[in-house]
Amino acid sequence: MKMKSFFAALLMVPALAFASGDAIHLDKAPNVQGDNAALQNGARLFVNYCQSCHGASFIRYEKLMELGLSEQQIKDNLMFTGEKIGDTMKIAMRPDEAKKWFGATPPDLTLIARARASGDGSGADWLYTYLRSFYKDDARPTGWNNVAFPNVGMPNVLWQLQGVQVLETVKAENGTEQHKLVLAEPGQLTPEQFDKQVADLVGFMVWMGEPGASNRRAIGVGVLIFLAVLFVSAYALKKNYWKDIH
Template identity: 50%
Template structure:
């Protein structure tokens, strides 16, 4: 019994240690992730996100586990898919594969662009969900002439990928302020300075990125909303069954002494 208790205490201690370690890591380095808007049930948002994905992401990144015809689940008709979204293939039943040659991409960017089918799930970390990471990442690009692509990213310093949405966002640069800490000055990120405007206002751009990230969330698990909806009904059924069984049990045993 004592060994069992000691074992459980060790497990709890390890879990708490990992939790505090993650919290310390979050505080010691890296910027905080912004909370992504959850619009995975908003059909209009998902449709706009799908359009943004095909136009701005699919040039270099594939979504090899997602078929175009699955977009019908978010209200896009097969004809609309054919007319507006089929740039890399002629068949609606094909998977979303990038036009770019993998060898050329690696030569240009120094790395192969990753598949994005599950990126919204794989990027979760101590800073938040995968959606939070992507929402922050896509909104923290800035011009940096010292980099080969001419772009850099606050969340992912020295990132190989240039800003795919720069036409929408425009060009910005980070503004820092000097803060004295422990006898020496350090630069702390203060905000953004807009160098050249984009085709969208900052608020419109944030909304567009939210739509894109919501689509990436949906693409990572298209059946998620259905699963949650069915799960709610299952729980309600179990609660009702519990009440029925409880009353049946009381009725059965009431005459038993």
């Protein structure tokens, strides 16, 4: 049964193929903005898997109440080292120590989704692709590499959920070499379940970059509706005022 599950996972894993030397194709990240359950799960993943090295120093814990969490839920599930609800989501690790351990200081992730936006795709697309593109590489100090960010110093912190991917080289019909990610060892989640978890995590990082985006969009829609109604009223008034002249 376990072996059947293993081969099923191999068949279901979304293969990520790319030509040597070509830019990586970015997968489209599911949009979970406005889905508080997904964003709450993303916050849980962030504090459990990312925040040991990466801070979010422009966001206060109390801001997470906008996702539908109570103050007590935040304290019980998202705060582990005696912080106060009004504190920012910083980490205790010192930048100089982090640079010595990892070779580079892990960046603050508050604005990472906005910083990674480019003409090739949104920051969410890049993060969604990156977090699903780790593979085993014994030549790297951490034992991991990434096709979206070659020779990155970060290990695959989600490997227990995803499993272990390896990079295989295949020949395309035109004779060029292509590299393909293959799931060699299944993780705790199926590929579909893992993709959903990554989508929630990325969605939370997108939300951190602009927590007021949903309100801004709602206000914008309201303003457009108001202007449309005002236009109809103004046009009707104009028609009535000028009817004797025209």
